[in-house]
Amino acid sequence: MLARRRHKKVNRRKFLTKTAKTACGVSLGGLALGHYTRAASSLPAMSIRPPGALPEDKFLAACIRCGLCVRDCPYQILELAKLGTDNPATGTPFFTARKAPCEMCEDIPCIPACPTGALDHHLTNINEARMGLAVVIDQESCIAFQGLRCEVCYNVCPVRKDALRLEIRPNKRSGKHALFVPVVSSDACTGCGLCERACILEEAAIKVFPLRLAKGKSGEHYRLGWKQKDKYGKSLVTPDTKHEFNLPGDMDYDYYGRGLVKKNSISQTDSPFSANPLDTLNKGLGGTN
């Protein structure tokens, strides 16, 4: 048996056929793997990456799926995605804000734990983390929009006033009360998810989403005139002109109350009141009048 097999010759045709077969099989397998990888690597809306995570497309090449960040999280919020569950790419770390949000440790222990730099070691101030962005997604359910006092999300926010503030708006239903409405600013929100967990509703009205879902983006060339003016001290486009109404001939506009009036009729003498305030004060006291 030994001798027979050792002397078995492989001719060129056999070799080429075999190689081609293997190459085809392996390439097909590769296509399937590539397709599956693309399909199964989308980051679900409710899965938030740990602080300092590189942008998702870089992260998938950089994260080695070792779970060292999971181990070093003192609050045990992180988990590694499991195959076949509704999770991000298999083996990569994430947390679910409603279940266990990031507690924003000052020393961010998960970041130095990462051996590859998939969690960016340059991030040392947790307030600069951008894990996601909180969005008040359901204003119909949020009780603050109904005029009730809640403010729980505001009170748990670690960067409150900057990331999450309460805006006071008139309560049009009652006509006399105020709404204390939560408003998120993307320039300060870290996406920790503490607000989402704290929301008192059965299903949170404020939710943290990955930035790519939560953020819009205006055109690169967009400039807001008033901001540019603040920045440069003057309008950059055309000089400000004094605003004028197009009024009928001899008419003028009284900005202080009466509206359209005859030209040059706006004067103290037109007033039903005397120019001298003492006249008004002494009216009816039997003085000179």
Added chain:
Amino acid sequence: MSKTPLGHLGVEAISKKGWFAAHKYLLARRATQLGILFLFIIGPVAGYTILKGNLSSSLLLGFIPMTDPMLFLQMLAGGYFGITSSAIIGAALVLMFYMIVGGRVFCSWVCPVNMVTDSAHWLRRKLGIKGGQKLSADLRYWILGLVFVAAFATGNLAWEMINPVSMLHRGLIFGFGFGWVIVLGIFLYDLIGTRHGWCGHLCPMGAFYGLVGSIAPVRMLTSGRAACDDCMECYEVCPEPQVLPMALKGAENGYPAIILSNECTNCGRCLDICAKEVFQFGLRYKDMKVSKFSSRHVDGVGTSN
């Protein structure tokens, strides 16, 4: 050719050396495999951590980093070049370790899938399952190439999406999901599909570590090959039987009494099963130059080519 019916595998060795001596390396390997898993799992449970992470990357005693060099290369292929020092040092340490003890020591002493495929092989033998699909042992090198192409094309560690090795290891430490389906698939494939199908033909990690261990000095020697009585038991238990014939029978061709193929996993199964004490572990400094004899290129007994 065989003197002992293979149904009585190991009987002669046990009667001659005693049960423990005839299972010495098997027991040592199981202890190592389970010990490594145990250390990974016990950390968070016991509250202090000797070994943290998993086989992809880990931290020993809180300061020695270890990183899978194959994953390290996949990161580069995937277009990530910002790798921090910890992973670089870790990958270098692991690489050096396997370059010395033999790359495929990973397969037989560390990898958790080894226990799965060994059980499949054991059951296959007990149930007398024969045949199955023939595969080339070279297939794994193609798949290894594919792993890097896939990482390059997707910008993702694509192989990690389905890698049974990390799936099983990570599953045991961090939770499975449906990863066990893949592991079960491998068990069944090795049981009723191809003999030594996964570890011996398909696994690209095995291929990679094999290449890493090409120049490793720690080798299985066949110093007692003159005593070989062709009982064929080592071929029966060897997970890569194509590595055996030249080292065993190549004396007249001037082939050294060393298993030079990098596909040998240094598992010691042949040493355990051999009643004639043909095998022993040793070093091969002076025979480095003859590694061109790599026996994989000779169709040997027991290969499925």
